[in-house]
Amino acid sequence: MDTRVNSADTALRERARRVIPGGLWGHMNADRLPEGYPQYFARGEGCRLTDVDGRSFVDLMCAWGPIILGHCHPVAEAAAREQTARGDCMNGPGPVLVDLAETLVAMIPHAAWCQFGKNGTDATTGCVTIARAGTGRRKVLVARGAYHGAVPWCSPSVAGVTAEDRAHLLHFNYNDVDSIDAAVEAAGGDLAAIVVSAFRHDMGVAQEMPSLAFAWHVRSVCDSTGAALILDDVRAGFRLHLGGSWETLGVRPDLSAFSKAIGNGYALAAVTGREWLRDAATQVFSTGSFWCGAVAMAAAVATLGELRRVDAPAVLLGLGERLREGLAERAAFRRVRISQSGPAAMPTVLFEDDPEWKKGYAFCAEALRHGAYLHPKHNMFLSCAHTEADIDVVLEAADRGFQVVGR
Amino acid sequence: MDTRVNSADTALRERARRVIPGGLWGHMNADRLPEGYPQYFARGEGCRLTDVDGRSFVDLMCAWGPIILGHCHPVAEAAAREQTARGDCMNGPGPVLVDLAETLVAMIPHAAWCQFGKNGTDATTGCVTIARAGTGRRKVLVARGAYHGAVPWCSPSVAGVTAEDRAHLLHFNYNDVDSIDAAVEAAGGDLAAIVVSAFRHDMGVAQEMPSLAFAWHVRSVCDSTGAALILDDVRAGFRLHLGGSWETLGVRPDLSAFSKAIGNGYALAAVTGREWLRDAATQVFSTGSFWCGAVAMAAAVATLGELRRVDAPAVLLGLGERLREGLAERAAFRRVRISQSGPAAMPTVLFEDDPEWKKGYAFCAEALRHGAYLHPKHNMFLSCAHTEADIDVVLEAADRGFQVVGR
Numbered sequence: 001m002d003t004r005v006n007s008a009d010t011a012l013r014e015r016a017r018r019v020i021p022g023g024l025w026g027h028m029n030a031d032r033l034p035e036g037y038p039q040y041f042a043r044g045e046g047c048r049l050t051d052v053d054g055r056s057f058v059d060l061m062c063a064w065g066p067i068i069l070g071h072c073h074p075v076a077e078a079a080a081r082e083q084t085a086r087g088d089c090m091n092g093p094g095p096v097l098v099d100l101a102e103t104l105v106a107m108i109p110h111a112a113w114c115q116f117g118k119n120g121t122d123a124t125t126g127c128v129t130i131a132r133a134g135t136g137r138r139k140v141l142v143a144r145g146a147y148h149g150a151v152p153w154c155s156p157s158v159a160g161v162t163a164e165d166r167a168h169l170l171h172f173n174y175n176d177v178d179s180i181d182a183a184v185e186a187a188g189g190d191l192a193a194i195v196v197s198a199f200r201h202d203m204g205v206a207q208e209m210p211s212l213a214f215a216w217h218v219r220s221v222c223d224s225t226g227a228a229l230i231l232d233d234v235r236a237g238f239r240l241h242l243g244g245s246w247e248t249l250g251v252r253p254d255l256s257a258f259s260k261a262i263g264n265g266y267a268l269a270a271v272t273g274r275e276w277l278r279d280a281a282t283q284v285f286s287t288g289s290f291w292c293g294a295v296a297m298a299a300a301v302a303t304l305g306e307l308r309r310v311d312a313p314a315v316l317l318g319l320g321e322r323l324r325e326g327l328a329e330r331a332a333f334r335r336v337r338i339s340q341s342g343p344a345a346m347p348t349v350l351f352e353d354d355p356e357w358k359k360g361y362a363f364c365a366e367a368l369r370h371g372a373y374l375h376p377k378h379n380m381f382l383s384c385a386h387t388e389a390d391i392d393v394v395l396e397a398a399d400r401g402f403q404v405v406g407r
Numbered sequence: 408m409d410t411r412v413n414s415a416d417t418a419l420r421e422r423a424r425r426v427i428p429g430g431l432w433g434h435m436n437a438d439r440l441p442e443g444y445p446q447y448f449a450r451g452e453g454c455r456l457t458d459v460d461g462r463s464f465v466d467l468m469c470a471w472g473p474i475i476l477g478h479c480h481p482v483a484e485a486a487a488r489e490q491t492a493r494g495d496c497m498n499g500p501g502p503v504l505v506d507l508a509e510t511l512v513a514m515i516p517h518a519a520w521c522q523f524g525k526n527g528t529d530a531t532t533g534c535v536t537i538a539r540a541g542t543g544r545r546k547v548l549v550a551r552g553a554y555h556g557a558v559p560w561c562s563p564s565v566a567g568v569t570a571e572d573r574a575h576l577l578h579f580n581y582n583d584v585d586s587i588d589a590a591v592e593a594a595g596g597d598l599a600a601i602v603v604s605a606f607r608h609d610m611g612v613a614q615e616m617p618s619l620a621f622a623w624h625v626r627s628v629c630d631s632t633g634a635a636l637i638l639d640d641v642r643a644g645f646r647l648h649l650g651g652s653w654e655t656l657g658v659r660p661d662l663s664a665f666s667k668a669i670g671n672g673y674a675l676a677a678v679t680g681r682e683w684l685r686d687a688a689t690q691v692f693s694t695g696s697f698w699c700g701a702v703a704m705a706a707a708v709a710t711l712g713e714l715r716r717v718d719a720p721a722v723l724l725g726l727g728e729r730l731r732e733g734l735a736e737r738a739a740f741r742r743v744r745i746s747q748s749g750p751a752a753m754p755t756v757l758f759e760d761d762p763e764w765k766k767g768y769a770f771c772a773e774a775l776r777h778g779a780y781l782h783p784k785h786n787m788f789l790s791c792a793h794t795e796a797d798i799d800v801v802l803e804a805a806d807r808g809f810q811v812v813g814r
Binding site: 018024040043059080091102105130134168 | 415419422423425426427428429431432433434435437445446447448449450451452456459466468470471472473474478479484487488491492493494495496497498499500501502504505508509511512519520521522523524525526527528529532535536537538539540541545557558559560562563564566567568569571572574575641666667672673674685686687688689690691692693694695696697698699700703780
């Protein structure tokens, strides 16, 4: 039964199509999702979202990453509310800026300093610019297919992009040491930076954790050439390790880009860096009208404190493993072959022999009807607000999805 | 008396220097301000800011633009609070997205559609990218010395910037029709866009309103070449005219970039555009993790409604004229020669024969001691929370400053 006809969601989409190109920009456009997925949300609380037609779901996307404690988490909200009463956007920061910077520098072993922004793209672009300023070089290595933001130098679309926007990019394949060496050679003496995601989390394909050999190799190439190792930890940051995702490998970057989960949904990004890049970070002019906003910083201090208190990476791992095992069991029982990849806390679930994700779409559409908001192509995100009971709700919904795919 | 020694502000700055390059990034770094200016703020309310040492000022910077109704304005805050209770950062927008988009399209005559972001730079970069996508051309004309953001294509610093980042920029002089023609000729058949600020508001020099001849000329050049006229209304937007700043001239752009005042301090930016660029805006991939955040949108709907209700441009003009006349009178009385430039609502005050702004710094430092937070080099901003009595406080403080300069 398609309940979308004449629904509040349909009506909003129709109005939006008139005044917003394509109905909505970017990654949250629900036209790219399975049938029945809502575009508009009325309410978020804990691990649940309610859409504008009153349907409620256990949310496994967490706003595509920002929600790590749960929607409207009381600790983050209380800190934000208290700061809101004092002031947000003033002629300079509030004292909370210093608290937050000290918190990050204490928590993240490679960080001697940090700077803040609003978007993940602010942080990745900042890292690249600081690396160029600090090395006096231009070439930047990025992995083929990796997502580092939505501006001309890194956007997945080439509409409006000129060749010069990417003139100094060279490509390698994630986890492929030889392709790193080839790109480094092509860069000659002009290598400014190597940019790596915390792991390979490209849309639509299985995720891949970095091999130790790969991680150590990029570190050693940067050491020997004087280039900066940039870790794009925007998506994964604080879910795998509170000190930066490559702490799990014992490899420390020179610069990291954080955003998404740092303030449990409050708009904030951070660049952290090593001492040798401090002067470069001072020379690069980076700023924004809202970058000193105190409310997002207060939310971030509270969020980071809570993540430490509950040991969020361990919590998310436990929940993720329960989900992963449950999905594997149910898929096997329904004789459906799936691949589960990436860290348990940020799982990708794909179906075998499903190049156009048709099974994935059917699976997700059915799971949605039974109360679980999953994604057919992108990695998902767990939060500390999920309980084992919530995971079980997801598993029951997934089982319905597997039944549909199994037919 | 320098009360800064051992102050709370000094202590915070010292801590910050260890963990933030240069103590603070960008335009709000108080090291660039006159002696005695605070870096950290404890409280904002109406037109007043209180610093961390308990000193209170009538604020003429309004967070460098975002505050237009006044700090912590009850109407904007109530709307934000209500939305916060429901959810902010979800798996898609709230219905308020459509309300806001419809509000802007109804309010801004050239706007057939809009898109949102978080930074002014998101909006200016978006405009340029959309113009390139829509025209299939590359060259973009920008005014020498104009500020359009803080990323490599437009940053005022060249640290970390490559030549290619600006390969397709051509320059003209604001208000100089001949320099437009020369740059258009240089662009040949490859002209994608001309970018203009609402008026010339370059740091450290007198502001200059656009001449009608200039505005009409850039419009007519865009019409005859098929290029897009981009109005960077980030700084001025909603202070001069609610339909976009060039409505006062009867010249309509193809694309506008808004940010700063749109949500009274909540982080939000908007691109508005004409129908012919709708497809291009759909093709360009632009997005951010927090761009569907509902709270800033709710604050913006409330802010725009309040701006219309009180006729903000008229209110700000009246307050600005009172300030301008009062400053002129007092400067004349103290035999100090000043230049006042730009729109009354966004005034720049400079001293004659003051190439290094020494007089300006002394003036501002003294005014600050008497309760007015002014800027020696940058345009200032009035808000609807200022009253005539507040302006009179500023004038009394300025008079003390003029006395110091006059000596």
